[in-house]
Amino acid sequence: MKITGVIASPRGKKGNTYPLLIAALTGAEDEGAETEIINIAKSDINYCTGCLKCFKSGKCIYDDDFEKVFSKLMESDGIIFASPNYINSVTGQMKTFFDRMADAIHCQMFEGKYGFSISTAGGSGAGEVSEYMNQTLRVLGADTTGHIGMDIAEAEEGFKPWEERAYEEGQKLASAIKNNDKYPEQEEFHKYMQERMENLILANKKEWKHEYKHLKKKKGE
Numbered sequence: 001m002k003i004t005g006v007i008a009s010p011r012g013k014k015g016n017t018y019p020l021l022i023a024a025l026t027g028a029e030d031e032g033a034e035t036e037i038i039n040i041a042k043s044d045i046n047y048c049t050g051c052l053k054c055f056k057s058g059k060c061i062y063d064d065d066f067e068k069v070f071s072k073l074m075e076s077d078g079i080i081f082a083s084p085n086y087i088n089s090v091t092g093q094m095k096t097f098f099d100r101m102a103d104a105i106h107c108q109m110f111e112g113k114y115g116f117s118i119s120t121a122g123g124s125g126a127g128e129v130s131e132y133m134n135q136t137l138r139v140l141g142a143d144t145t146g147h148i149g150m151d152i153a154e155a156e157e158g159f160k161p162w163e164e165r166a167y168e169e170g171q172k173l174a175s176a177i178k179n180n181d182k183y184p185e186q187e188e189f190h191k192y193m194q195e196r197m198e199n200l201i202l203a204n205k206k207e208w209k210h211e212y213k214h215l216k217k218k219k220g221e
């Protein structure tokens with residue numbers, strides 16, 4: 001079982017979000033997972049230009065670090081997204097990474113995977129930011145098992161209880177993978193997304209050759 005943590009804090013190991021990610025990955029390791037951390041704020045990932053070439057060829061026009069990071073996620077059973085709250089959202093680095101996954105969303109490439117998200121905020125909004133990242137995981141096809149949103153100004157007892165919560169969420173993620181847990185509400189959402197994406201690909205099948213090929217392969221045609 002492989003679980004990868006993708007963090008997008010420019011402050012990296014010196015930041016507030018990193019220790020929560022470490023605690024989550026430690027929890028996952030204690031449940032038998034092999035783990036890895038990638039800090040995409042230290043990677044070279046370009047903005048999506050909206051050229052739609054990836055829909056057609058499965059490849060981006062840029063030869064940067066995106067593909068390397070994305071293939072690590074494809075090899076993972078579990079994914080943890082971690083980002084500080086920057087102006088009530090994820091950091092620009094995380095959003096840039098998300099924008100590069102429109103093809104992956106059409107193809108529902110995280111189907112069968114599990115994940116959850118972690119955010120810290122100086123004042124407020126960490127819960128909303130982690131829920132936004134969870135939504136991205138679900139839109140990609142993954143099931144989400146929980147989330148951690150720590151508003152530092154409100155955390156009177158400091159980091160320790162939050163690290164404990166993150167540790168438990170890491171354990172929960174690994175256990176969901178092991179037991180192939182199912183969540184009826186999320187199953188319904190995945191069914192809706194699969195149908196919507198399938199119809200979108202079929203409507204554009206002449207242009208979006210890579211996505212059409214992917215869909216046919218998935219359906220065993």
Ligand SMILES: Cc1cc2nc3c(=O)[nH]c(=O)nc-3n(C[C@H](O)[C@H](O)[C@H](O)COP(=O)(O)O)c2cc1C
Binds near residue numbers: 124152
């Ligand atoms: C550019 C920038 C924008 C921020 N925006 C917010 C915000 O909208 N709300 C908030 O509560 N904290 C905000 N913060 C504070 C960070 O969310 C907080 O310090 C966070 O824990 C940083 O995580 P890190 O140390 O892992 O990078 C912002 C910090 C920076 C540098």
